[in-house]
Amino acid sequence: MSNPEVILQKRLKFREESVELEPGKSLQFSRPKENDFYTLARGIGVEACVKYATGWQGFTEADCLPSGGTDAVEFNADLWRDLVEDRIDWTQKVSNAIADAIGRHAAERKAASGN
Numbered sequence: 001m002s003n004p005e006v007i008l009q010k011r012l013k014f015r016e017e018s019v020e021l022e023p024g025k026s027l028q029f030s031r032p033k034e035n036d037f038y039t040l041a042r043g044i045g046v047e048a049c050v051k052y053a054t055g056w057q058g059f060t061e062a063d064c065l066p067s068g069g070t071d072a073v074e075f076n077a078d079l080w081r082d083l084v085e086d087r088i089d090w091t092q093k094v095s096n097a098i099a100d101a102i103g104r105h106a107a108e109r110k111a112a113s114g115n
Helices: 004-015 034-040 046-051 077-084 088-113
Strands: 016-022 025-030 053-057
Touching: 004 016, 016 088, 025 088, 034 088, 046 053, 046 077, 046 088, 053 077, 077 088
Parallel strands: none
Antiparallel strands: 016 025, 025 053
16 A cells, blocks of 8 residues: 555655756745646735745855855745845746746646647
8 A cells, every 4th residue: 555645745746846046046846736826827926936935955144144154044934935025036036937837737737638
């Protein structure tokens, strides 16, 4: 018998995507589930950028604080919210990446159904 927790972890991993915010910095996010598509059709803004974020690479204290150092910073959803709410360029990049992920998924589903 298959383990449901293992299957769920594989499903979550399958939906993971990444977007480069700037050289050396990227955000990992989960492609939204199909039931979220209709809500997101009205626009993918900062709320979605926060909701679907799952991790990051390349962030240091200096990215978070003007006087910050070079120490790496572990991903934290509240910190990410604070940062992305103040960076429209990052919001746009993540929003576009989420929209692209949705488009790819929709195209894959359409191709799989033979339409």
